[in-house]
Amino acid sequence: MRFLNLGLVFGFAAIASAAAIPHTHAVHEKRDTAVAKKWEKRGRLSANARLPMRIGLKQRNLHLGHDLLMDISDPSSPNYSKHWTSEEVIEMFAPEQKTVDAVRAWLIDSGIAPQRLTHSDNKGWLAFDATTEEAETLLLTEYHLYEHVDGQTTAACESYHVPKYIQEHLDYITPGIKLSAPSKRSVKARSASNRIHSSIPFQRATDISTNDDLSQCYNALTPACLRALYGFPETPEYPGGQARTDNSLGIFEEGDFYDQADLDTFFANFTPYIPQGTHPVPAFIDGAQAPVPQYDAGPESDLDLQLSYPIIYPQNVTLFQTDDLYSAYTSRGFLNTFLDAIDGSYCTYSAFGETGNDPIDPVYPDTVWSGGYKGQLMCGVYEPTNVISVSYGGSEADWPTYYQQRQCNEYMKLGLQGTSIFFASGDAGVAGRYGDGNVDGCLGTYGQIFSPGFPTSCPYVTSVGATQINPNSTVYEPESVADYPDWGYSSGGGFSNIYPVPSYQHSAVYDYLQRHDPGYKYYRGNVSLATTDGLYNRSGRGYPDVSANGWNLAVVIGGETGVEGGTSAATPIWASLINRINEQRLNIGKKTLGFLNPALYANPHVLNDITTGSNPGCATKGFPAATGWDPATGLGTPNYPKMLDYFLSLP
């Protein structure tokens, strides 16, 4: 959906107005003019300008996705762990053949020669190039150039018509009524980076114990502390010490890059059994590069790798590093280019009124910035790993809803194929990140409303919150919610404004709200956030699902040894432990675990329930942790021996 050159045709005068609409036709889409205040309608497009037409076909079975995923992820289902192939997934959600045939026939009857029509790889839409005149005749409409206040232009119409008999087969047509979000985003509206933990500074510390001393784990959580805390052995139980070649751990990074010297210092000091020079397998996307010199070392990348290698070594990490430097630093879009790279069909996937990447995503080849990536958008170039850890995120309120829903649907499809995806739950408690939202990261007229996170609120990912060892306590005592007011940091949690409560957590959420209701006013359903006096959405999906330590973890960043924290740390801990369990399942001929949540909610006893602390934000104490699931620590932290037993016992 690129109309970079349309500016050239601006100024052509309208020639004729649309003819009367025959009674065989009906309006298929019409724009609500109230939603497009920032767009100015300019001249009519010239009759011979070329438009890249995309006819979105009605998808089959999209509404069944949830049940299909539960069928293979719910441990009580006879189909547990019977994962799908990517072809089966595409087939399940592809439009029916009669839909494709009907739309093709309509286009051919209307004068579009069959050889001009292409059918996308994922079968979701038909494409052809048309002159404006052809498109206007086909759709009984007029195309105009629209200009955004920020200067971006796009081609669109106010409404279009199609024969009534074809409507049941059509989702939507582009260019159509949609005025795409402008690509320039204001930094005020959202922090420039999608990194979760940017508010928690790295703190230097020289006195960190490098042996197995467990007396200082509150001050600096070393790999030895982490092993004692969650009960996993130093070296994974790999037969013959050999890791499988089909179980590398996937880690996503964007705009933040690891430094090899930092990894080597960390290994030398804390995990000497990991050889110097150990580094991730690059799966670089759209011009991404790593590692970087030490002065540029990224606190997120270094942290993620220094937490995961000690858990999974000798297993590999696959580093999904996205976007050329220009896009990475300006944080255009989020995750779509990554999803394109691990699922080629996502590049052209239509769902929720959007096909392929949105204009807020980076556009490749980059024709704007001289240092940008000049190659084609990378589609389906890497296999998804069995487990993927993502310590990045933002707020639901900052991204178009359809953008989030289309991604969430993709996580559902990856789950069907047996991939487990972990997202950090955010570092600002019930608030969004400082600077997001209306007031201090909160929503509503007075900034009193909690701001749920994205994409961690998607019901098809495992959302990971953060815990901490209590001051002066040991790894053998219960942890509490990570909450460090000096940094404005507490474990992200709350209830989605987009997704309803999924079936697998229904009773957990219900129990929490019945037994531990914090007493805040709430809202449900379709109310206006401008006028409600509620603070959170009682009908929304609750998050996080689980948690792990996210405070004072020992790291080496930029040549300095110190400590760092955040749900960004908790996330790779979970991902690494599940990767280890997958390794053992694969070794005994079982499948990977895939989407974990239904099994975890049905078996909370394999976790350490966290019952103290809360996650403040928006001038409240946030949600208190409690017995059972809570929207601060989820079901709790990993109890590795119990998790291993349980997950190995499943088919």
Ligand SMILES: *[C@@H]1O[C@H](CO)[C@@H](O)[C@H](O)[C@H]1NC(C)=O
């Ligand atoms: C299990 O999968 C089979 C097809 O693979 C399907 O027919 C059956 O309905 C599924 N079982 C359940 C309980 O959904």
Ligand SMILES: *[C@@H]1O[C@H](CO)[C@@H](O)[C@H](O)[C@H]1NC(C)=O
């Ligand atoms: C790890 O990655 C390296 C480089 O791609 C490869 O040579 C090695 O076989 C991999 N090891 C495992 C266990 O997959």
Ligand SMILES: *[C@@H]1O[C@H](CO)[C@@H](O)[C@H](O)[C@H]1NC(C)=O
């Ligand atoms: C932790 O122990 C130190 C030294 O014994 C003491 O000064 C400090 O107050 C303790 N902190 C807490 C929160 O108990």
Ligand SMILES: *[C@@H]1O[C@H](CO)[C@@H](O)[C@H](O)[C@H]1NC(C)=O
């Ligand atoms: C509350 O959540 C539901 C999803 O369960 C959603 O449909 C509704 O729009 C949300 N309400 C608001 C005001 O965002």
Ligand SMILES: *[C@@H]1O[C@H](CO)[C@@H](O)[C@H](O)[C@H]1NC(C)=O
């Ligand atoms: C939600 O409320 C808005 C504004 O009142 C309205 O335009 C919209 O149609 C409503 N949506 C639903 C699904 O009820």
